[in-house]
Amino acid sequence: xxxxxxxxxxxxxxxxxxxxxxxxxxxxxxxxxxxxxxxxxxxxxxxxxxxxxxxxxxxxxxxxxxxxxxxxxxxxxxxxxxxxxxxxxxxxxxxxxxxxxxxxxxxxxxxxxxx
Numbered sequence: 001x002x003x004x005x006x007x008x009x010x011x012x013x014x015x016x017x018x019x020x021x022x023x024x025x026x027x028x029x030x031x032x033x034x035x036x037x038x039x040x041x042x043x044x045x046x047x048x049x050x051x052x053x054x055x056x057x058x059x060x061x062x063x064x065x066x067x068x069x070x071x072x073x074x075x076x077x078x079x080x081x082x083x084x085x086x087x088x089x090x091x092x093x094x095x096x097x098x099x100x101x102x103x104x105x106x107x108x109x110x111x112x113x114x115x
Contacts (some may be wrong), residue, residue, distance in 0.1 A: 030067040
């Protein structure tokens with residue numbers, strides 16, 4: 001099951017509350033809270049699109065620049081200081097930055113998963 005939706009370069013999560021019998025979600029990768037819901041798939045998709053459109057219209061009306069989802073920067077935490085040290089040493093021994101090494105690892109993992 002695919003638990004995401006996309007619209008206008010925004011990615012939305014898809015969750016279900018059995019208690020409330022409603023699908024719901026929020027736009028991922030932005031600080032602003034953009035949420036939506038529906039009692040069925042069609043309502044969920046429609047509300048997701050309307051929530052994104054409303055956010056973009058609100059930004060335009062206020063003269064604000066809408067947040068771009070997934071800007072290409074993230075703060076990363078290693079599991080342990082030892083893991084951080086080993087990764088840094090590996091990168092240095094291969095004449096690359098730690099950032100470049102991490103990007104290579106991500107690329108390899110995504111390629112293996114066919115993503």
